[in-house]
Amino acid sequence: MTSPAADKPLILSVDDDPGVSRAVVRDLRRRYGADYRILRAESGPSALAALREVKLRGQQVAVLIADFRMPGMDGIEFLEQAMDLHPFARRVLLTAYADTTAAINAINVVDLDHYLLKPWDPPEEKLYPVLDGLLEAWRGDEQRPVHGTKVIGTRWSPACSQVREFLARNQLPYRWYPADEPEGATLLAAAGKDISCCPVVITADGEPLVQPTDGELAERVGLNTTPAGEFYDLIVVGGGPAGLGAAVYGASEGLRTVLVERTATGGQAGQSSRIENYLGFPDGVSGGQLADRARRQAGKFGAELVTTREVVGLEVNGSARTVRFADGGRLCAHTVIIATGVDYRRHPARGVDEFTGRGVYYGSAMTEAAECAGHEVYIVGGANSAGQAAVFLSRNAGRVHLVVRADSLDKSMSHYLVQQIAGIPNIEVHTCTEVIAADGDDHLRGIVLRDNETGREEKAETERLFLFIGAAPQTDWLEGTIARDPAGFVLAGPDLTPEGGRPAGWELSRAPHHLETSVPGVFVAGDVHAESAKRVASAVGEGAMAVMFVHRYLA
Template identity: 65%
Template structure:
C-alpha cells in the first residue's frame, strides 16, 4: 500500500515549499507530502487521490488565499476525506477570524506563520493530527443500528449512551420504511423499541446500559478482583486520576456508570482550558483522555453502578449494583455532580421527550430552524447556546438571576452578544411545560412583574445547579449538608479527627473520613467547579495515594 498523505495548501510558493520541506524532514519516512498552490488545485488533487484509493491523514491550509480561502477549501475537502485531520495556517492579524471559523467548521488546530522553530511550533501540532488520524483512520466504520421513537425517553437515553461512549450508530425512527424492514428482519415488534442491531447482526430489544455496552464492545467486567487503585467516576477528575495512576505503575481501574467525560464531556466547546487556544469539545477532550489512560494500562469499565464502599482491613471494597465486588488498596471518588431537576409542572413527565438535561447534541438535527430554550446562566448553558445557535432558528437563554456576569465567563458572554439568533432573558423562570406525547409549549414567569407567558417550543435544555449523588455512601463517608464529600482539614472539628478514624495522623488534603479513600473534582466539598481544577485534583489525589500506600 502507498503511504498516507500529508497535504499542504498555500498560494505563496515560498511558504508552500517551506512547510512541505519541514513536513518531509520529520514525516517523510511514513507519509507522502503533497503540496498545492490553491484551493482549487488541492481539490483536484484530492479527487485523484480518492480515485486511486489512497488515504489522507492531515491537511494544512492557508487561511487567506484568493478565490477560495482556507475555511471554504477545508469544508469541501471534508466531503472527500471526512476523517482527515485539519489545520489552518494563519498570520497573527487573522487569528481572531481563524478561531471564530474554527468554532464553526470544527478544524482541529491553527498554526501561526512563521512557525520557526518547527520542533516547537509545527511538529507538536502535526504530531497531534496524525495521532488522532491513526486512532480513527479511513477504515470503514461499522455502525450499530438503533430503531426507536422520536419522542421515546428510552430511545433518547439509548442515543445519548451510544453518542457519549463514541459508538458509531445510525438512527432510524420507527415510522420510517427502512426501520420497518429492519424490525421485520430482526423479528422484533414496534412495541419492543428501542431495538439495537449490532454490526454482527445481534438484536437487542429494549436493552439495559450494561447489555448494550457489552454488545458494542465496551468493557463492563473487571479483569481482576484486586487492584492498587479504583477510580469511581469517569469525568475529568476521574480520568486525571486514571492517567496518573496507571502511568505511575499503579494497577488501576476506572468505573463509570454511564459514559466517561461527565458534564464536561457533554460540552460542545471548552475554550478556557489550558493548552487549547482554539477550544476543544468535551467529547474530544474525553476521547483523548480515555485513550491516554488506556495507553498506560488503565482499565475502563462502563455501565457499572457502584452502590457500596466498605473497609475490610487494609482493603477498600467496591460493591456493584449486581452484588459483585472488587477490592483495592486505595480509592479515588470522582463521581462529579448532576444537573438538578427542573421544578416546573410537567417537567418529569416530558424528560427525554422535549425536556433534556445537559447539551443533548444528538438532538441538534431536530432543532433545525426551530425555537430552542436553554435554562441556566453558567458556562455549560452558554456553551450550549453557542452550539445550538448553528442549528436553531432562535436560542433563548433563560436566566433566573439579574445578569450573566455572576456565573458565566466573560469570553462566553462576549460570544453570545455577537450571535444574532441568541437572546438572553434575565430574571426569568420556567413555570410549567406542557404537551401530549412530547413538549409543545413552555410557560415562563418574569420575576420582576410576576407575569407569565406561554410560548411554543419542542426543545428545552436544562443546565441548573449541581447536586452530588452520594447517598450510596451511607454513613461510611462524611459529607456536608448538601451531600458533597468532606476532605482533609474540613474533617477536623475543634482539633478532633473524624469519628472512626484509625490512623495516627490527620487526614491528608484530599483524603475522606475513611483512610485510603480520596476525593477529587466537583463531588468534593468546597471544590472549584472547573475542568482544569478537576484534572489537577485527580492528579493530586494519586500523589496522595502514593503517600498513603508508603505508610501501610
C-alpha cells in the same frame, strides 16, 4: 468483527436446481469474485433470510439473480420481496425460452432490469456483458453502505433518547432510523420486529437488541463491563475529568488502577460542545474529544476502564477498601478515589418529569442538535454548560432562548462565553426568569415562563427544552461511611476538622491528607468534593493530586 469479504458488495444467485446453482456461482466467481462477494441459495425463503441478515449488517447488494421456476416461491415473488429489503439492487430473472412472456410481464411487477435465457453459454457472450452493464449502472448510483450500530425508534420515546445518549456519550458511532420512515420500517421487518419493540439496536454484527439496558448494550458494542482482577492498588469511582485524570496519573506511575463508571466517561464535561478555556487547546475542544483522548491515554498506561457498573456502597475491611456494585458484585483495593462528579438537579416545574425524554432533556444538546434545525429552542441554566449549549445550538436552531434566574450571566458563566453569547444574534437571554410549567401531548409543545421581577407569566411554543441547572452530588451510597456536608458533597482534609486535629473515628496518628476523606485511604477529587471550583482544569488537577496522596498513604 466483519471480514474483508463481508465488506464487499453482494451478488446473490437463487436457483432450486443444485447443478444450475453451482454453475451460476462458478461463472460469477470467475469474473467478479475479486470485487464482489458471491452467494447462492436454493430457495426463495432461504435467500430472503440471507438478505435480511445482510440488511442488518449494513452491507450492500449489487445484483440479485433468480430463477423463474422455483417451487413454493417463484423468482418473481422472491424479487418482489427482495425489493423491500434492498431496493437499489439490480434484478435479473433466469428463464427458459417458454417462460419469456412471464419474464416480460415481470418487468412491470418487480422493475426487472434484465432477463437471461438458460443456458447462457458461453458466459463471455451471454452473461458477463449483461452483468457488466448492470454493475456499472449500480456503481453509478449514490450507494452508501451503513456499517456499525443502527438504532431504530420513535422520535418522542424516552427509551430511544436514552439509547442514543448512551451511545453518543461513549463515543460509539451509530445511525438513527425513525421507525415510521421507510428505511427504519424495513430494518424492523428484517429483524422480525415491529414498532412496539422500539428501541431496537442493530449491532455491527447484525444482532438485533430489543429495548436493551445500558449494560446489555455496552457488552454487545465492545465496552468493557467486567474488571479483569479482584484486587487493585487503586479504584477510581467515576469517569469524569477528575476520574480520568486520576486513572492516567495512577496507571502511569505504576499503580494497578481500575476506573469504574456508571454510564459514560467524560461526566458533564463530556457533554460540552466546546470548551475553550482548557489549557493547551487554544482553538477549543469538545468535551467528548477531551474525554476520548483521556480514556485512550489511561488505557495506554494500563488502566482498566469498566463501564455500566453502578457503585452502591463502600466498605472498610481491614487494610482493604471495598466497593459494592448494584448487581451484587464487589471489588477491592488498597485505596479508592471518589470522583463521581455531580448530576443536573431535577427541575421542579409542573410537567417537566412527564416530558423528560420527549422534548425535555437534561444535557443532551449535542445528541438532539440535528432535530433543532430551524426551531425555537429553550435552555435553562446560567453556568458554562448552558452557555456552551446555547452557542452550539445557535448554529442550526431558528432561535435559542437562554433562561436564567439571576439578573446577569456574569455571576456564574465565564467571561469569554458571556461575550460570545452577546455577539450571536439568534441567542436571546431572559434574565430574572424561570420555567414554571411544561405542556404538550405525546411530546413537549410549550412552556410557561415567569418574570420574577414583574410576576408576569408568558406561554412560549417549543418542542425542545434543555436543562442545565445546579449540581446535585450522587453520594447517598456513602451514607454512614464518608463524612459529607449538608448538601451531600464529600468533605476532605482541613474541611473535616476546621479547628484542626483529627476527625472523629480517625485511627491514624497523622491528620488526613488534603484530599483524604474521613476514611484513611479513601480520597476525593473533582466536582463531588465540597467547595470545588466546578471547572474541568481544577477537576483534572485534583485527580492528579489525589494520586500523589495515594502514594503517600501506600508508603
